[in-house]
Amino acid sequence: MATVSLLSDEQLTPEARAVFDDIRAVRGAEFVNNFWRALAHDPALLRATWERLKVVMAPGALDPLVKEMLYVAVSASNGCEYCAHSHTASARAKGMTPEMYGELLAVLGMANQTNALASALQVPVDDAFKE
Numbered sequence: 001m002a003t004v005s006l007l008s009d010e011q012l013t014p015e016a017r018a019v020f021d022d023i024r025a026v027r028g029a030e031f032v033n034n035f036w037r038a039l040a041h042d043p044a045l046l047r048a049t050w051e052r053l054k055v056v057m058a059p060g061a062l063d064p065l066v067k068e069m070l071y072v073a074v075s076a077s078n079g080c081e082y083c084a085h086s087h088t089a090s091a092r093a094k095g096m097t098p099e100m101y102g103e104l105l106a107v108l109g110m111a112n113q114t115n116a117l118a119s120a121l122q123v124p125v126d127d128a129f130k131e
Contacts, residue, residue: 006037015043019050026054035082065094073108 009032012020020032020040039046057067068091075083088101096104 002038004038004041006034007040012040013043016040016046019046023050065091065096068094069096069104073104076108077112
């Protein structure tokens, strides 16, 4: 259960309503998900988070599908069920295949395992890897 209520459109302040309008316009859809509805209690945080997300997730050196897949991996590693589901859906909408998802999970699992081993063993970083 959420620690704050999820605000309906009718409960939004004018500042939060403006952000929701932008979310709808940018995404080309009427749906505004629960993450934004929870953040709407703090319109300044809502706006700052949305503005930063638009910049970070925009096409750039990494294409949007790669960015979504990275988001899935970090969300899984951080144990964020909400973000893992949300960004998996977004990655699928951007073209992630079941095979790509399987490989992503395999890399995620392998990275978590080897990270834990290297940390537990306190393996020193090779000079060749430092720059």
